[in-house]
Amino acid sequence: MSCVTIAIPSGRLQEDAVRTLEAAGYLAPGAWRETRRLILPGAGGTVRCLIAKPADLLTYVEYGAADLGIAGKDVLLERAGDVYELVDLGFGFCRGVLAFPEDSAGDWERKHAVRIATKYPRVTERYFWSRGRAVDVITMHGTVELAPLVGLADGIMDLVMTGRTLADNHLVEVAELFQATARLVVNRVSLRSRADAVAAAVDRLRGAAGRRAPAPR
Amino acid sequence: MQLERWQQVPAGTRDLLPHEAARVRAVIDRVLDRMRRWGYREVTTPTLEYLDVLVRGEGAAVGGRLFKLVDRDGELLALRPEMTTPVARLVATRLRAAPLPLRLAYAGPVFRWREAGSGRLREFPQVGGELVGAGTLEADAEIVTLAVEALRATGVGQSSVSLGHVGFLRGLLAGLGLAEPALDGIRTLLYQKDFVGLRRLLEAHGAPPPRVRAVLALPTLQGPRALEEARRLADTPELLAVVEDLAALERMLRAYGVWDTVTLDLGIIRDFDYYTGIVFEGHTTALGVPLLGGGRYDRLLERFGVPLPATGFAVRVERVLSAGEEPADAWAPDAVVAFDNGSREAALACAKQLRERGLVVAVEVQGRSWDEVARDAEARGAERALLVRGEAVLVRERGGRQRVMPLAALRDGEAGGCRE
Numbered sequence: 220m221s222c223v224t225i226a227i228p229s230g231r232l233q234e235d236a237v238r239t240l241e242a243a244g245y246l247a248p249g250a251w252r253e254t255r256r257l258i259l260p261g262a263g264g265t266v267r268c269l270i271a272k273p274a275d276l277l278t279y280v281e282y283g284a285a286d287l288g289i290a291g292k293d294v295l296l297e298r299a300g301d302v303y304e305l306v307d308l309g310f311g312f313c314r315g316v317l318a319f320p321e322d323s324a325g326d327w328e329r330k331h332a333v334r335i336a337t338k339y340p341r342v343t344e345r346y347f348w349s350r351g352r353a354v355d356v357i358t359m360h361g362t363v364e365l366a367p368l369v370g371l372a373d374g375i376m377d378l379v380m381t382g383r384t385l386a387d388n389h390l391v392e393v394a395e396l397f398q399a400t401a402r403l404v405v406n407r408v409s410l411r412s413r414a415d416a417v418a419a420a421v422d423r424l425r426g427a428a429g430r431r432a433p434a435p436r
Numbered sequence: 437m438q439l440e441r442w443q444q445v446p447a448g449t450r451d452l453l454p455h456e457a458a459r460v461r462a463v464i465d466r467v468l469d470r471m472r473r474w475g476y477r478e479v480t481t482p483t484l485e486y487l488d489v490l491v492r493g494e495g496a497a498v499g500g501r502l503f504k505l506v507d508r509d510g511e512l513l514a515l516r517p518e519m520t521t522p523v524a525r526l527v528a529t530r531l532r533a534a535p536l537p538l539r540l541a542y543a544g545p546v547f548r549w550r551e552a553g554s555g556r557l558r559e560f561p562q563v564g565g566e567l568v569g570a571g572t573l574e575a576d577a578e579i580v581t582l583a584v585e586a587l588r589a590t591g592v593g594q595s596s597v598s599l600g601h602v603g604f605l606r607g608l609l610a611g612l613g614l615a616e617p618a619l620d621g622i623r624t625l626l627y628q629k630d631f632v633g634l635r636r637l638l639e640a641h642g643a644p645p646p647r648v649r650a651v652l653a654l655p656t657l658q659g660p661r662a663l664e665e666a667r668r669l670a671d672t673p674e675l676l677a678v679v680e681d682l683a684a685l686e687r688m689l690r691a692y693g694v695w696d697t698v699t700l701d702l703g704i705i706r707d708f709d710y711y712t713g714i715v716f717e718g719h720t721t722a723l724g725v726p727l728l729g730g731g732r733y734d735r736l737l738e739r740f741g742v743p744l745p746a747t748g749f750a751v752r753v754e755r756v757l758s759a760g761e762e763p764a765d766a767w768a769p770d771a772v773v774a775f776d777n778g779s780r781e782a783a784l785a786c787a788k789q790l791r792e793r794g795l796v797v798a799v800e801v802q803g804r805s806w807d808e809v810a811r812d813a814e815a816r817g818a819e820r821a822l823l824v825r826g827e828a829v830l831v832r833e834r835g836g837r838q839r840v841m842p843l844a845a846l847r848d849g850e851a852g853g854c855r856e
Contacts, residue, residue, distance in 0.1 A: 281725075408725060
């Protein structure tokens, strides 16, 4: 069986993704925490793992640089990739919500056009378009919550897990656009040209997702 | 340093240097040559088409991925995004009265709008063939075999063709017992290959669990046992007919001797929705994107007024090239010819004769001294430099060995004026 390459996202999903690979027997426990390497041979030699920025991960899988990848549904919604989305791995639950400052949350729908700061411009535009509303989207790369506080935007569209960040910044959720968890995605050619190895890895990760040790909160 | 516009080419387009252009040309020529032996004759259609033609062939959604132009009289034009629709237009117009079946081949650049920075080409070469007017499995078997042969002719290693049938997917969807708006959502998720969302939607609509399992099993319904498994899942006459077609096709492809390169794969989902029967893709383990794609499209030509069945495929030439090792540019002329005052006629006649023998010969055009010419020839890797002086010629072999010989002897092929 040929070696299968699995891409793991850095950041929010990394810990749970690594635990899933450990539960699947693909990574020796703790192996990743002891190194700063971006690519690691897996335990048993049938897989190797690489770490990629979440925004780049789909590109690795699309081009076949990785056969499989673990990606948040939020990323898949924002950037439709030419990949097979096969398994809901169950971890990394979060919601994409629209939020406004406390003092304007009540009447945002009366505004003619709103300006929204977000890391998810396409999802945001789709949401407003599907409701027949005008929107100016400002694409940001971090600390989106800051934008309404300093007058850069009227509101934000962002991921929330507990809602703490929103509350701390006096923002109120007004709508939920999506719910997201981590998904297992597969390159369309790997699924065929290395069918046995890839199918075996998909099954093993599907099983491991249920058994993975919970990440410390 | 900021590059000026005049120093660049548009995003997603490429210049090809001599050794790259030679590789593209070689792949296209080998595939066309293979198809010619099967009776496929090359046609050429314009790079530009009326937007109406492309929309008629591929549906309104194609508009979003076209490069469009407005003609001076206000007509909307577009650069062709693929060749099947232009060939269909050609068949429906100029070739309307031609005897069937028609076997046509084509090669040329196609254009698709892509976001800059996506790493995807916006202009790339395609070579392919269409078999029009035969709705039989025999025709499908011919096209799949030709696709296998085309892939082999390109020289890509470890290649294979995955063969599916859109009827299986459609049959499974029809058997869900769901109404059209729900089916639309399901088709959208299938095109997006989102099988997580698909499971949720199917369950939410209360689709029968065995059917849900069958749809979700599609991505891995492939390989030697796929047909058996598909037959087990086929519980309607439509699905059974698809399975029997695929079984018959397998027998034909075995007879053609290409079945060892073909894998049955019912999870093939092609981006173009004009396919009506078999669909297939060519792959190599060395590349994460398909090298070729094709299938049967029996409803496309009727959109142009001639209800003819058709089947065909196209090869992505630049992907074939990126799947192979890029060789170093090893090109060099066989001979460089210089001459003394008064010997021009003899020298040019000599060069002409060598070329007629198939050699690559460059004549000195800068008036340089013999020393300079010989040094330059050596640096370029030329086999030899020749200095014609009246009836004699000074031959300097690569590496520096020199000798004088009669011009007549060189012309007659003595002393290795060539390296056949």
